[in-house]
Amino acid sequence: MKDMAPATALRAVNWNRLEDEKDLEVWNRLTSNFWLPEKVPLSNDVPSWATLRAEERELTIRVFTGLTLLDTVQNTVGAPALMADAVTPHEEAVLSNIAFMEAVHARSYSSIFSTLCSTEEVDAAFRWSEENPHLQKKAALVLDAYRAGDPLQKKAASVFLESFLFYSGFYLPMWWSSRAKLTNTADLIRLIIRDEAVHGYYIGYKFQQGLAQVSAAERARIKDFAFSLIFDLYEVETRYTAELYDGPGLTGDVRHFLHYNANKALMNLGYEPLFPAEAAEVNPAILSALSPGSENHDFFSGSGSSYVIGRAVATEDEDWDF
Amino acid sequence: MQGLAYFTSASGNTGRFIDRLGLPAFRLGAGADPSVLRARPFVLVCPSYSDGEGRGAVPKPVIRALNDPAIRAQLLGVIGAGNRNFGPLFGHAGRVIAEKCNVPLLYRFELAGTETDLARVRGGLAQFRRA
Numbered sequence: 001m002k003d004m005a006p007a008t009a010l011r012a013v014n015w016n017r018l019e020d021e022k023d024l025e026v027w028n029r030l031t032s033n034f035w036l037p038e039k040v041p042l043s044n045d046v047p048s049w050a051t052l053r054a055e056e057r058e059l060t061i062r063v064f065t066g067l068t069l070l071d072t073v074q075n076t077v078g079a080p081a082l083m084a085d086a087v088t089p090h091e092e093a094v095l096s097n098i099a100f101m102e103a104v105h106a107r108s109y110s111s112i113f114s115t116l117c118s119t120e121e122v123d124a125a126f127r128w129s130e131e132n133p134h135l136q137k138k139a140a141l142v143l144d145a146y147r148a149g150d151p152l153q154k155k156a157a158s159v160f161l162e163s164f165l166f167y168s169g170f171y172l173p174m175w176w177s178s179r180a181k182l183t184n185t186a187d188l189i190r191l192i193i194r195d196e197a198v199h200g201y202y203i204g205y206k207f208q209q210g211l212a213q214v215s216a217a218e219r220a221r222i223k224d225f226a227f228s229l230i231f232d233l234y235e236v237e238t239r240y241t242a243e244l245y246d247g248p249g250l251t252g253d254v255r256h257f258l259h260y261n262a263n264k265a266l267m268n269l270g271y272e273p274l275f276p277a278e279a280a281e282v283n284p285a286i287l288s289a290l291s292p293g294s295e296n297h298d299f300f301s302g303s304g305s306s307y308v309i310g311r312a313v314a315t316e317d318e319d320w321d322f
Numbered sequence: 323m324q325g326l327a328y329f330t331s332a333s334g335n336t337g338r339f340i341d342r343l344g345l346p347a348f349r350l351g352a353g354a355d356p357s358v359l360r361a362r363p364f365v366l367v368c369p370s371y372s373d374g375e376g377r378g379a380v381p382k383p384v385i386r387a388l389n390d391p392a393i394r395a396q397l398l399g400v401i402g403a404g405n406r407n408f409g410p411l412f413g414h415a416g417r418v419i420a421e422k423c424n425v426p427l428l429y430r431f432e433l434a435g436t437e438t439d440l441a442r443v444r445g446g447l448a449q450f451r452r453a
Contacts, residue, residue: 021332032374197407264433290406291406293409293410294409
């Protein structure tokens with residue numbers, strides 16, 4: 001029997017022939033950031049978990065099941081949908097890494113649950129995530145864009161999920177961490193946040209590259225779509241936030257964090273921020289929980305007490321470690 | 323009056339910050355010869371690209387320019403761009419450059435910066451000019 005060549009030759013990915021340098025830069029970044037939840041000593045949080053009141057535990061587990069749902073969407077639908085639109089074979093490979101890491105993130109929440117919580121508590125929270133209309137609605141809005149959108153609309157939806165929708169959830173472990181609670185869990189969440197930042201950056205970059213290829217009218221249409229989608233998502237997010245955080249009285253604080261992250265999601269797409277600076281001013285305790293040890297060297301605003309000034313003067317290429 | 327130099331990658335965040343800042347600035351890595359930076363003191367605006375361990379934070383065109391002692395001698399300070407989501411490594415390139423070149427890290431902002439960031443950097447640079 002003779003081998004029949006397919007109509008179009010299949011292309012093997014050649015990483016020594018790049019069409020877009022950003023693909024390799026992000027591939028290297030993502031692969032060097034690879035981690036698994038086993039790396040984080042979550043069991044050290046058992047004593048801290050025991051100090052939480054029942055309603056605080058319930059809130060925390062609910063928030064994490066909500067995050068699990070979004071990671072599941074991104075792993076099984078979002079990243080694969082973007083792979084179909086990849087313009088380079090390397091982009092497709094990067095997206096396969098993104099898809100897998102979303103599965104790692106989703107899996108991590110279950111590691112937290114099995115370390116800290118009872119089966120009944122966790123089962124109840126998963127039921128809650130399936131029945132909560134706001135959570136289901138925000139996932140559905142993004143899924144609609146993944147299923148019916150064009151390549152640019154799908155990328156915009158993906159960036160909103162990665163850079164905006166997660167943050168009503170990420171707020172809570174950062175808040176606990178600022179109060180010296182569940183600090184190992186916060187370390188794990190920071191690994192997720194770091195990954196999501198690269199994902200949002202990369203997909204936002206690919207969005208901007210795609211946008212540069214289309215007509216001004218098409219760019220305007222996409223921008224309308226993006227801003228209308230983020231408005232819709234924001235509306236759902238505020239209801240979701242109120243339902244979760246009214247109890248502990250944190251809703252106002254979380255909303256500032258939502259505004260801040262919505263602005264950053266739009267920046268990833270190359271757009272101007274939506275929310276004014278005052279509305280996006282985040283509780284400093286949450287900011288320092290996000291980037292601990294990165295204290296504010298704010299020389300220009302006069303609020304920093306000191307600024308970094310170094311010692312070495314001689315520099316060689318090797319010193320910079322690239 | 324000091325000058326301004328910056329690096330921006332294809333994603334363009336730092337470039338958009340510089341555009342909105344509205345001050346003349348020399349773009350590193352875009353093909354132009356950086357030796358013009360030897361002429362007068364300047365502030366550098368630099369985004370960060372490190373991995374999870376902080377390696378490779380400073381873009382290569384910035385390293386190449388700063389390896390010229392005459393350019394380095396004119397560097398007054400650095401403004402780091404980045405993303406707080408990278409935790410302790412937020413805007414790491416700014417810190418690396420400040421330490422390597424013995425200059426102050428003047429400010430840090432996220433992605434393409436906010437109106438607040440622009441106002442602080444404008445004010446900071448103006449003050450720096452008078453000093």
